[in-house]
Amino acid sequence: MPLGKGELTTTATSLHILELIVDHGWVTLRGLVEETGLAKSTVHKHLSTLRANDYIVKEGERYTLGLYFLTVGKRAVEFRESYQLVEQKVRELGSRTDAEVDFTVEENGRLILMFEAAGATNESTFGTGTEFFLHNTAAGKAILATYADSKRDEILDTQGLPATTNKTIQSREALHAELEQVRENGYALNDGECVEGYRTVSSVIKRPNGSALGAISAGGPAYRIDQSRLKNELADHVRSATAEVTESLVEAQSTL
Structure with a gap:
């Protein structure tokens, strides 16, 4: 040690x-x-x-x-007032789309699931507190796309690019190319890269200073979420949701 x-x-x-x-x-x-x-x-x-x-x-x-x-975990969330607004948005989006919706944040190079909602006819696949890598998740890629090269490389140097399925990105070149696409689209996709047969689309919530607060994702098992729905309906929903929260955070700061 x-x-x-x-x-x-x-x-x-x-x-x-x-x-x-x-x-x-x-x-x-x-x-x-x-x-x-x-x-x-x-x-x-x-x-x-x-x-x-x-x-x-x-x-x-x-x-x-x-x-x-x-108690410690609850206080960690309560001290971040912006998370309360995000939690409400996650629940609204889960109810509206009937997809699995969650909010994750990056901390110490890993992705941590903070809130989730599954709609009326769905069940959550993961649980609060679950940790993920960044390179093989939609939320992780959405967040990485906002980071400076130095910060991104520091995370990859520490965490590597471990494969969890045969679709997991295995080279930095491939990851960098996908991050460029994420920046152009305004959202990131994951199709079985983290968990086989599980698809998500994700977009970033930004703090008033422009840095990434975290990401909202929507998706589910491939048999429920086809590619068309993922890239169109759900992508539009997560981009709209993150834009609304980002705007609310800016407005809240301006009133202080």
């Missing part, structure tokens, strides 16, 4: 242990000692600190995440 510049060893170790619990769902003291190579007493101290601050709980010999994370 290499440390970055300015990182505290103790804090980094606690966070690493926490990440292992996230990855595994639950861990034991013995298992953590074996996986980290740290002394038993050291691991126990880190676990005790995390328990004392409600980040984890102990059930028998197992340690798992505490429900306090629900």
Whole structure:
């Protein structure tokens, strides 16, 4: 576990242990000692600190995440007032199109699903908090298309271009060409690149300063969403929705 510049060893170790619990769902003291190579007493101290601050709980010999994370996640959303406006728009669009609609944001080079709606006769395929790569999702490509080359390349250097289906973009040249198309169209497409048989179209919401807040996507399984509907009806809907939210954010700032 290499440390970055300015990182505290103790804090980094606690966070690493926490990440292992996230990855595994639950861990034991013995298992953590074996996986980290740290002394038993050291691991126990880190676990005790995390328990004392409600980040984890102990059930028998197992340690798992505490429900306090629900409170933390909720506060993270509440502090971003613009998200409330976006959530309302996502629900409206889901009801109007009866497609799967969601809002995702980029953080630390990954795409995080924040809100979703599925309409009256549909069910959501993913769930709030689901993480995705950027290069193989419509929302990710829509957001990448707004970034400077340096920021885009930094993300790709870190995350790479892992393939999740046989349609996933595997070269930077192909991705760059598609991002140019995204800029021209005002929306991005994904046809089975992230999940086989799943299609989406996405457009970016911009902050008043012009940077990307996140992206609204609409789509669903290929048997429900054909190419024509994706590129026409749903593309028009997401572009209209993101333009409306972008305009509302500008108006809200102008009244401050």
